[in-house]
Amino acid sequence: MSNNIVILGAGVTGLTTAYLLSQDPANKITVIAKHMPGDYDIEYASPWAGANYMPVGKEGSNHHAWERATWPALKALCEKYPEAGIHFRDSLIYNRKKDQESATGQWFSELVQPNPWYKDVVPDFEAIPESQLAPGIDNAQKFTSVCINTAVYLPWLIGQCVKTGAVFKRAVVKHISEAADAHHSGQKADVVVNCTGLASKTLGGVLDDKMYPARGQIVVVRNDPGEMVSVSGTDDGEDEALYIMTRAAGGGTILGGSYQKHNWDALPDPNLANRIMKRAIAICPKLVKEGEGIEGLSIIRHGVGLRPLRDGGPRVEKDQVDGVKIVHNYGHGGFGYQASFGCAEDAVSLVNEVLQSKNLSKL
Numbered sequence: 077m078s079n080n081i082v083i084l085g086a087g088v089t090g091l092t093t094a095y096l097l098s099q100d101p102a103n104k105i106t107v108i109a110k111h112m113p114g115d116y117d118i119e120y121a122s123p124w125a126g127a128n129y130m131p132v133g134k135e136g137s138n139h140h141a142w143e144r145a146t147w148p149a150l151k152a153l154c155e156k157y158p159e160a161g162i163h164f165r166d167s168l169i170y171n172r173k174k175d176q177e178s179a180t181g182q183w184f185s186e187l188v189q190p191n192p193w194y195k196d197v198v199p200d201f202e203a204i205p206e207s208q209l210a211p212g213i214d215n216a217q218k219f220t221s222v223c224i225n226t227a228v229y230l231p232w233l234i235g236q237c238v239k240t241g242a243v244f245k246r247a248v249v250k251h252i253s254e255a256a257d258a259h260h261s262g263q264k265a266d267v268v269v270n271c272t273g274l275a276s277k278t279l280g281g282v283l284d285d286k287m288y289p290a291r292g293q294i295v296v297v298r299n300d301p302g303e304m305v306s307v308s309g310t311d312d313g314e315d316e317a318l319y320i321m322t323r324a325a326g327g328g329t330i331l332g333g334s335y336q337k338h339n340w341d342a343l344p345d346p347n348l349a350n351r352i353m354k355r356a357i358a359i360c361p362k363l364v365k366e367g368e369g370i371e372g373l374s375i376i377r378h379g380v381g382l383r384p385l386r387d388g389g390p391r392v393e394k395d396q397v398d399g400v401k402i403v404h405n406y407g408h409g410g411f412g413y414q415a416s417f418g419c420a421e422d423a424v425s426l427v428n429e430v431l432q433s434k435n436l437s438k439l
């Protein structure tokens with residue numbers, strides 16, 4: 077028996093879910109999306125991400141479980157498929173206790189604490205001795221993480237799905253139930269997986285008012301400092317951030333950033349861009365040659381993306397709208413890559429539950 081599945085959305089969430097579902101030959105998959113890899117648009121979060129693995133889920137939460145489950149998958153891709161555009165990278169994490177109450181400090185609170193759950197997940201976790209800490213830093217740690225070149229990784233995921241017969245189509249859907257009519261077989265889909273990110277706020281049949289953006293501004297440069305760096309906050313504003321990561325396979329170095337909740341502005345703010353570059357050089361002087369300031373940075377582009385945040389955390393659950401069976405997988409905020417496999421595995425289990433009851437009813 078074959079299963080007709082439509083996945084709505086081709087960001088990292090839709091593509092990871094498609095990748096896992098496509099490993100079962102019984103699944104006939106159509107992915108439909110307004111935006112596909114190659115597009116840069118404020119409505120499409122995935123291309124703007126760094127993207128690295130810096131766990132932020134609170135211990136004991138679903139978020140924690142999804143991030144924990146994702147590390148082995150990213151590590152395996154990194155080791156087995158260099159063409160996927162993921163590489164290992166040394167990572168330095170700096171905590172300043174004074175950032176605790178800020179928007180950025182709260183976002184990073186699990187990442188920067190001295191005894192986080194992920195110390196037993198990532199390789200080479202080590203606390204940096206107090207004697208080596210710069211003034212103002214209360215604790216610091218290092219470990220090996222990954223950095224994903226999103227411009228290579230997202231197309232790679234598409235390639236893996238196309239290889240097993242999945243069909244990709246451009247379409248804009250006004251109501252989630254419409255997606256069920258878009259299956260490439262011409263038959264109605266047995267199940268629709270909703271991976272529309274922030275658009276779940278306005279998509280008919282979903283209209284999730286718990287969704288809101290956290291605006292992230294970045295500068296992409298050609299300079300390569302070596303390791304990745306993340307700091308708990310900045311002195312420039314409580315929703316500004318400081319992180320540096322170099323993407324695999326020539327993807328450039330991302331300097332971030334910001335975490336501006338409820339801010340939808342698609343245009344890069346030049347003053348914020350200056351602060352991002354100055355802060356990056358201050359924390360990591362080897363980004364530029366000795367004595368140089370921001371003029372030593374070779375800029376590829378400025379960018380802005382909207383992290384699809386959801387009050388209460390991501391929605392990974394079954395639903396039914398106008399008789400169409402739905403599995404939702406959206407609302408991954410600033411952790412869509414680092415929780416991608418954990419969330420997609422849960423979404424696949426829910427899809428299988430829907431398909432099982434369909435197949436049983438046909439017996």
Ligand code: FAD
Pocket residue numbers: 084085086087088089090108109110111112119120121122123124125126127128129130247248249250271272273274275276279291292293294333380381382383384405406407408409410411412413414415
């Ligand atoms: P999206 O990528 O937004 O994709 C949504 C898809 O749905 C698109 O294809 C869109 O066209 C489609 N769609 C929406 N509505 C419709 C419709 N009506 N009809 C048809 N198609 C529709 N995460 C990490 O894990 N690590 C990081 O280092 C990291 N860094 C980040 C840095 C920045 C600056 C930003 C902005 C985000 C970062 N993130 C990071 C977060 C990550 O990018 C997001 O969580 C993730 O991209 C969300 O993916 P998604 O597939 O759910 O949504």
